[in-house]
Amino acid sequence: MKYGEHLKANIAPEYGEENYLHYERLDQIITQLTETKPSRAVETSRVVSMTAPPQTNAQGLDTSKINITEEDFLKLLESDMQKVEVFTLSQVTDLRHKILGTEALLKQTDGKGDPTWDPIVLEENADEIAEDFLRLEKYVNINFMGFHKILKKHDKRLPNLACKEFYVNRLHAQAWVRGDYSDVVVRLSNIYAALRNDNQAEENQDASQSFLRSTTKYWVKTEDVSRVKYAILRHLPVFLQKTSTGESDSQFTNSVYLDNDQLELYHGRLDKTPGAIALRLRWYGPGDPKLVFFERKTHNETWTGDVSVKERFTVDESEVQQVLTNTYPIAEKKQAMLESGTSQKEADEWETLVREITQVIVSKQLVPTMRTQCMRTAFQIPFDATVRVSLDTNLCMISERGYELEDMKVWHRDSSWVLEPNEIHRFPHAVLEIKLELGGGSLTPPKWVTDLQNSGFLYECHKYSKFVHGCAVLLPEDVRAVPYWIDDVSLRQSIVDSQAQRILADATVGVGPGANQVYNHLLPFGTTVNDRSLTAVGRTNADRNASKGLVGDKAPLLGAITTGANFYADEDGDDYGEDEEDISCWPFPFCSRQNYVLDGPLAPTSIQKIEPKVFFANERTFLHWLHHGVILSTIASGILSFSHETGAGWGQWYALALLPISLSFCVYAVHIFLWRADRIKTRIPGRWDDPWGPLMLGSTVAIVLFCNFIVKLVAISKMDLM
Incomplete structure (x- = not known):
């Protein structure tokens, strides 16, 4: 997604599009300035004749006929900076007025000194103020990042007219960036x-x-x-x-x-x-x-x-x-x-x-x-x-x-x-x-x-x-x-x-x-x-x-407003999340070296606490499975030996059915032990158990036992009839 599209998708309806950075218009100006870039001779010329015809640019166009100039870009940039500053400060002022009104409600008491305010109404007011502040923070972040992006693109497309360093410093010096909002x-x-x-x-x-x-x-x-x-x-x-x-x-x-x-x-x-x-x-x-x-x-x-x-x-x-x-x-x-x-x-x-x-x-x-x-x-x-x-x-x-x-x-x-x-x-x-x-x-x-x-x-x-x-x-x-x-x-x-x-x-x-x-x-x-x-x-x-780790109910304010930060690339193919300059917003109080990537590998590592007893528990589980596999193989071997001596045909088939099952227990135990040990070492959040393996092995054993029960039941019935 391009940044202009990303900005449009995250415009707060309460604020209106007119209060945001005109990113697409600034981008259009950069594109037009790139297309009408002056020739090298014009760029290096230090003198001009007021009677000679106007010089042409790299495309042979008369430079006097060009309607878009670098001044248009800078004027619009200055205007947007001022607009965002005025709007942000006005919103912060409104927030403080709302807090003042809520604090006034807290002071209301009856003649005996008992509070008269409704806790439900007061909590709704506080939640609304918090949500408004988070919405404003999102507005500030997306505009602040937009200024960084458009200035970077300007210097990349027009290196001879570089102005990013100057305007980034100017941006950081503005009141809406340097302000302290801890009182809220x-x-x-x-x-x-x-x-x-x-x-x-x-x-x-x-x-x-x-x-x-x-x-x-x-x-x-x-x-x-x-x-x-x-x-x-x-x-x-x-x-x-x-x-x-x-x-x-x-x-x-x-x-x-x-x-x-x-x-x-x-x-x-x-x-x-x-x-x-x-x-x-x-x-x-x-x-x-x-x-x-x-x-x-x-x-x-x-x-x-x-x-x-x-x-x-x-x-x-x-x-x-x-x-x-x-x-x-x-x-x-x-x-x-x-x-x-x-x-x-x-x-x-x-x-x-x-x-x-x-x-x-x-x-x-x-x-x-x-x-x-x-x-x-x-x-x-x-x-x-x-x-x-x-x-x-x-x-x-x-x-x-x-x-x-x-x-x-x-x-x-x-x-x-x-x-x-x-x-x-x-x-x-x-x-x-x-x-x-x-x-x-x-x-x-x-x-x-x-x-x-x-x-x-x-x-x-x-x-x-x-x-x-x-x-x-x-x-x-x-x-x-x-x-x-x-x-x-x-x-x-x-x-x-x-x-x-x-x-x-x-x-x-x-x-x-x-x-x-x-x-x-x-x-x-x-x-x-x-x-x-x-x-x-x-x-x-x-x-x-x-x-x-999206499990359970999230706290109300955690899910109230999404940041709307998605992975996208600009027109130059410059991936937003992969450019470190795009996340170098420090020391802005709302944005400090942010990482907006949701689909890439740039999120901080999420690590589970691992203690030695976790490895020991994995080993104990492995030994338990092996123990049951050995027991099944011992029983099967004993049945096979006795059935061979007595000539019982069904006993041999029953033993032969249990032997591969016991072998499956052992193979499964080794596989799960290595698989779980690998997950413990890499500390991958998520399930470390196998919900299907025990069910399948247990079902197989149950089926063999059920078949043996039916065969023996039929044999006893025939003996009674005789």
């Missing part, structure tokens, strides 16, 4: 919280010990971020952040990870070694840090019965150097804690944690290695940890190597330093993390969480780590192995932008052999040369139902 999310969150009548739970330190914990990480395409936010805030409130301009739904978060020259902590976290740790220094808010959190994360596999642990303590920024050099006055700080009323147990635990962290920093010679930055949005009912959700957007990794530490006085890069391309990596997706703490010995999440997970807007990335990803991309010469998700094609362009091509597997663009070949000992999909993880049905959007 915050106010909607407050409305839904009032509708749910959220009550702040009481803090209970002891109750947490009886809960099972589960953490799952997902990738979210940027065009789906708002939709996912609204699906969550219908059930959980946004944890508000104070900013200079008021309240925001997100907070700027920095984390500096420590490691040594051998990247010992990186490889421990990558291999998921039991007890592997990660140390980081975290602070919140823009600007230089003031209060710094020292955090230690210890990995344990859940299938062993242990859980991963995160511990932390806080220090002032001026004390960071003391912790990193093991000169921190632990005894004095502990005494001050006891004098301030801290219990002896808490003080002892704090001392143990600080001593362990300072000692491991010195013993392993840990230094700042990797820094992650993101805007974090948190969803949680205060002091209720049943369901917690965090969403990290505008995620980037920065290398902390290559500058003088001055005995740990400088432990992070200054914001004024200019970063080289190989020192920063911008992750193309948002990262969603769902944390569950459920009682009763069950980790079954609430229905709305299941609906969100199965909506198709989340792509599970098992054990994804920002620290591991950043080190793999920005320190490719120092790592000995890289994570499996590096070869996901949706990350390809961002990795190339960070000059880490050698870890990619893409011979068509002349880059390195790929992580799955260089580090094949780490492959979670097996050690085959051809990695089918990128083409297997269900691992990409080649199979929409499999990759999107």
